[in-house]
Amino acid sequence: MNPTKVKSIISLFGPFLALIVVYAIFGALNPRFFTADVALNILTQTVIVATAAIGMTLIIISGGIDLSVASILALCGVIAAWLVARHVDPVLVFCGTIAFGAFCGFCNGSVTVWMKLMPFIVTLGTMQIFRGSAKVFTNGTPINLPPEVTTWKAWMGGSGLPHGVWLMLGLVIFFTLILRYTRFGRHIYAVGSNELTATLCGLPVARIKIFVYSIGGAMAGLAAIMNMAKSSQGDPTTAMGMELDIIAAVVIGGASLSGGEGSVLGALVGALLMTTIRNGCVMNGIPTPWTEVITGAIIVIAVIIDRLRHKRA
Amino acid sequence: MLLTVVRPMTQEKLPATARLSMQGIRKTFGPTIALGHVDLAVLPGEVHALVGENGAGKSTLMKVLSGAHSADAGVMFLDGVPYQPRNPLHARAQGVGMIYQELSIAPHLTVEENIVLGMEPMMGPFVNRREMRNRAMEALAHFDHPDLQPNRLAGTLSVSAQQLIEIGRSLAMGCKLLVFDEPTSSLAQKDIERLFLLIDRLKAQGISIVYISHFLEEVKRLASRLTILRDGSAIATRDVASTSPEEIVSLMVGRDVNDLYPRSERMRGEPILEINQLAGKSKPQDASLTLHRGEVIGIAGLVGSGRTEFLRTLFGLDAVAAGEVKISDVTSNNNSPAARWKQGIGMLSENRKEEGLALGLSIADNITLSSLDRLGRLGYVSPAEMKSRSARWIEKLGIKCQGPQQRIGALSGGNQQKAALARLLEHDVDVLLLDEPTRGIDIAAKARLYEAIDEIVADPVRPRSVIVISSYLPELFGICDRIAVMSRGVLTEAVPVHEITAEDVMRVATGKSDTLTHFSSL
Numbered sequence: 001m002n003p004t005k006v007k008s009i010i011s012l013f014g015p016f017l018a019l020i021v022v023y024a025i026f027g028a029l030n031p032r033f034f035t036a037d038v039a040l041n042i043l044t045q046t047v048i049v050a051t052a053a054i055g056m057t058l059i060i061i062s063g064g065i066d067l068s069v070a071s072i073l074a075l076c077g078v079i080a081a082w083l084v085a086r087h088v089d090p091v092l093v094f095c096g097t098i099a100f101g102a103f104c105g106f107c108n109g110s111v112t113v114w115m116k117l118m119p120f121i122v123t124l125g126t127m128q129i130f131r132g133s134a135k136v137f138t139n140g141t142p143i144n145l146p147p148e149v150t151t152w153k154a155w156m157g158g159s160g161l162p163h164g165v166w167l168m169l170g171l172v173i174f175f176t177l178i179l180r181y182t183r184f185g186r187h188i189y190a191v192g193s194n195e196l197t198a199t200l201c202g203l204p205v206a207r208i209k210i211f212v213y214s215i216g217g218a219m220a221g222l223a224a225i226m227n228m229a230k231s232s233q234g235d236p237t238t239a240m241g242m243e244l245d246i247i248a249a250v251v252i253g254g255a256s257l258s259g260g261e262g263s264v265l266g267a268l269v270g271a272l273l274m275t276t277i278r279n280g281c282v283m284n285g286i287p288t289p290w291t292e293v294i295t296g297a298i299i300v301i302a303v304i305i306d307r308l309r310h311k312r313a
Numbered sequence: 314m315l316l317t318v319v320r321p322m323t324q325e326k327l328p329a330t331a332r333l334s335m336q337g338i339r340k341t342f343g344p345t346i347a348l349g350h351v352d353l354a355v356l357p358g359e360v361h362a363l364v365g366e367n368g369a370g371k372s373t374l375m376k377v378l379s380g381a382h383s384a385d386a387g388v389m390f391l392d393g394v395p396y397q398p399r400n401p402l403h404a405r406a407q408g409v410g411m412i413y414q415e416l417s418i419a420p421h422l423t424v425e426e427n428i429v430l431g432m433e434p435m436m437g438p439f440v441n442r443r444e445m446r447n448r449a450m451e452a453l454a455h456f457d458h459p460d461l462q463p464n465r466l467a468g469t470l471s472v473s474a475q476q477l478i479e480i481g482r483s484l485a486m487g488c489k490l491l492v493f494d495e496p497t498s499s500l501a502q503k504d505i506e507r508l509f510l511l512i513d514r515l516k517a518q519g520i521s522i523v524y525i526s527h528f529l530e531e532v533k534r535l536a537s538r539l540t541i542l543r544d545g546s547a548i549a550t551r552d553v554a555s556t557s558p559e560e561i562v563s564l565m566v567g568r569d570v571n572d573l574y575p576r577s578e579r580m581r582g583e584p585i586l587e588i589n590q591l592a593g594k595s596k597p598q599d600a601s602l603t604l605h606r607g608e609v610i611g612i613a614g615l616v617g618s619g620r621t622e623f624l625r626t627l628f629g630l631d632a633v634a635a636g637e638v639k640i641s642d643v644t645s646n647n648n649s650p651a652a653r654w655k656q657g658i659g660m661l662s663e664n665r666k667e668e669g670l671a672l673g674l675s676i677a678d679n680i681t682l683s684s685l686d687r688l689g690r691l692g693y694v695s696p697a698e699m700k701s702r703s704a705r706w707i708e709k710l711g712i713k714c715q716g717p718q719q720r721i722g723a724l725s726g727g728n729q730q731k732a733a734l735a736r737l738l739e740h741d742v743d744v745l746l747l748d749e750p751t752r753g754i755d756i757a758a759k760a761r762l763y764e765a766i767d768e769i770v771a772d773p774v775r776p777r778s779v780i781v782i783s784s785y786l787p788e789l790f791g792i793c794d795r796i797a798v799m800s801r802g803v804l805t806e807a808v809p810v811h812e813i814t815a816e817d818v819m820r821v822a823t824g825k826s827d828t829l830t831h832f833s834s835l
Contacts, residue, residue: 182692183685190682193671200630200662200669201683201736202651260673 014305015253015269018298022273026280033283042275044156047164048073048223048230049242050271053249054171055105055219057267059119060250061179062212063192063259064112067123069220070242071130072104074235076224078134081143081234090151098221104130105217109210119213127243134236142235145228155229164226168268171219175264188212192259245274248295252302273298331390332357332521333378333409333490338387340373347373349545351387355490358519360512362532362553365542365565366755368725371525374542375492378523379411380404391490402431410483411492416475416499420468425449427467428481452481456511473504480511491515492523497531498753501616502784509535527755528785529558541565566757573756574763574791577771581794582606584642585778586658586744591636593619593626598802600627600636604744607776609766610807611789613818614799620782621663623799624746628653628660640744654683659737663748663782665726669733672722676714676732677703679721684740706735711761727758734762738769745769747781751788763792786815798822798829805829 027033052069059066080097088096108126112119145152155163179185187208191198198205228234251257252273253266274295281291333355340348348370355361365371376382378389380398389396391408398404401411418427425445434444449463460474467478476496483491493512497505512522512535524536532539533553540550541564548564562573586604591597596619604610614620625631627638629648638645640656653660662669670679680703681688688702689695703717710731714724721732730750737745745766751759769777783789789796795807798821805821808829820826 181689181694181696183688183694184692186678186682186685186694189674190671190678193673194668196662196664196668197671197679197682200650200660202649202654203682204651256673260671 014309015266015273015302018252018302019269019273019276022276022280022298026276026284029280029284033280038279038283040161042272042279043165044162044230045279046268046271046275047156047162047168048227048239049245049249049274050168050268051164051171051223051226052220052242052246053253053267053271054175054264055216056246057250057253057255057262057264058175058179058188058212059216060247060255060257061192061259061262062188062209063195064109064119064209064213065123065247065257066105066108066213066216067120067243068104068108068127068130069123069216069246070239071127071134072101072217072220073224073227073239073242074237075104075130075134075137076101076221077228077238078138078143078234078236080221080225080228081145082137084145084149084152084228085143087146087149094222094225097225098218101221101224102214102218105214105220106210108217109213112213113206113209131236138234138236140236142233144233152225152229152232156226157230164229167222167226171222172264172268179264184208184211189260192261194260245271248299249274251306252299254306256306270302330357330393331355332359332392333396333523334390334393335374335378336388336390338374338377338389339385340377340382341385346545348377348384351542351545351547353540353547354550355521355523357489357521358516359538360516360522360524360536362536362539363523363525363542364527364529364532364539364561366727366757368755369542369565370545371542372494373545375411375494375523375525378404378492379409405483405486405488406432408487408489409492410480410486410488410490411494412476412479412483412496413494416472416479418467418475418478420466422467423464424453424461424467424470424478424481425463427478428452428485430482432486448485449481452485455484455514456481471504472499473501473507476500476508477511488520490521490523492525494525495527495753496524497526497528527753529561532561533558543567562756565755566760573760574788575767576792577767579771579794580607580773580776582776585640586780587637587639587642588627589637589639591623591626591638592634593622593631594634596622596802597626597799597804600799600804602780602797602804602807604778604780606743606778607770607772608795609770609779609781609793611793611796611810612780612782612799612804613784613786613789613796614782614822616784618799618822619802620799621748622802623804624660624748624780624782628658628746630660654740654742657741657743658746659683659740659742659744660746661733661737661748661750663752665729665733665752670721670729672720674721675718676707676712676721676724677717679732680706680717680735680739683736702739703735706732706739710735710765725755725758727754727761730754731758731761731765734765738765743775743777745777745779747779749782749784751783751785759788766792786818789818790815796829800824 052073056066056069076097079100080093083093083096108123111117112122187203190203191205191208195205227238249270250262250267252270253263255262277295278291331354335353338348338351351374363371377384380400380403396407398407428449429445434441446463453461456477458474458477460470461477467475496508516522526532536553538550539553541548543565582605584603585606588600588602591600600623612620622631626633629650629652633648645656666672677699681699685694688698700717707714707717712728712731714728721729750762766779770779790810793810795809796818797807798805798818800822805828813829813831817829817831821829
């Protein structure tokens, strides 16, 4: 096997290996950790972050960043809950929320591209705008789902694998194929790797970027529905700080913040890794502050490993 | 693993006074032998050129000299004293200064702070500013450059002035040996002249200089002796005056190079690209040109004359302010790179690293980037197709790599450039716009590019056409059918190469004449 291939396999399985090791360590500390219930719990808890992280992966590969993702999630969440409370058909709730998320992403993308601004600053601003809008929309109080509506329970709970987990896995496969086997996917990598080259080669750089931010917003909208299904409400203060978990999942999964690299499978593994650590710490009675320290350390280690990998290349 | 082999001084007829003597230097990286067994001796006050293809081991040898790498075997002496640099700063303290190809100055610090960087004169915990100023002034006295004020921010200076700061840094340390690695690659012509005069002065002061360059003219102009490296070994050391360029090239490449610029029978066909009074925002101001099928037109001119802007405007990368572009007799209404590719025009950027290639992506990705839609239907991109198409160009152009999936950033400059050209060939364009296609690449890769250009232009079935920008006139005269000169944003008429000389071109380029004709015919 040639070295190039070996390298790409390592970069894909590195985070996966870390996940297995962490899982094994917690299992060794507490055998109850190896039960199906815990595994199911971890998968379910990962759905929200992972779904949003799929969109974030595309944005980060294209060389951008979206700090407003958790705010889009909150805003879409209250809109979804509002629609559900008005007994709108679930299909329309899905369509409407995702479309609204895509619109938020479109705003991020178009301001960034047309005004030629740094996405970090633009989305730092829209983070506040979307969060504030969610609070304005609900007068600061959560919108509870009517108790008689039970359609949403099965998405994030119930018996067996919740729909949300299937959705997450399906999206990972879908976007892996998009990134790897379509022109659009290769264009995202090219724009993130070197925007000038992409322009030279006649790629529609602006359109690609705006589209990528829109997909990121749509995924945040989808994550918002899962979040609503889980908590049975639309809370404007939900998912505070979750943008950092989402970005961390993408980076742990092997993406480079300077663009041109990353995979949605990696992002899924990154998200799983963080949920596993949180669950493992809880089950082993490790206090929350220590969980934070450990999670933070994992992120730093992931970045260091990434750095070393690049140095060798 | 330092200094395991000690060889007797008698093996070469070295004067005892050699400023630098490197003996039996060996360096390996894993299984790769970067330097086999290299001897090099540099005399006091000598400019010693080091030439060789990319990958021949020049940079590794210089990294050993500067302490960035430690040798696996071999010894070094500086003025007869054993010399073992631990790192570049240590090397500089001992008298060996490096002037790198990519400048290493801190743009937010002042000139004087840059000069003493890492060696700041201290007074207790504070920098001794007066001493710093004195040292900087002393170093700057060598240059006589009006912009080089000690308290000016380095980032506000021109590239050539920044380079002088680097040189000043070494001089301030009292370096006796300076290494110049491709120092002219980012300089304009008049700055090159100034640099050469400076090197002459330094030489006269007894400072020894190792000069690395791809340009044999520079070697001829500056150096008294040269050492040729090939495949990690020093092949020969010669007197520059008694060695012909052909001999040097043959030694570098390892085979006879009879004709660097091949020229097959070319059939000039119908006009394929007509440019009428094209103007950009500031440059070009007025450029008209008609390119025929099966023809190579060269654009000469000074750096900054608007040559690059002309190609960029033509390709739609810069905005078109006025003028008309006709492709195969059809006026183009859409001036964007995407439209140009569709019209069968491709461009190779002069800036390979920053614009030409996506260095983080694979060779295959880079070659097929503009023509992904041909690798499958409905937006599908077949990895197998991408790989096989790229593999064909890797084979055809002799791109040295591990395979199509290798990251293109890992290749040498020459091989990167072949891949950049392969993108245009893979897209199968009719018109190739090449901006400085051979900048910074070695002679073997150049020869390969010239061959490839000649082959597509002389193609009997579908001859392609080329517009090429180059600062290197022998190259333009070698590969072009006609040459036009850009001067202050205005392009002259294109004239057949056999009707003019390099002097005629320079006269127009430097503004001494407006029309490109042979001098004697005036």
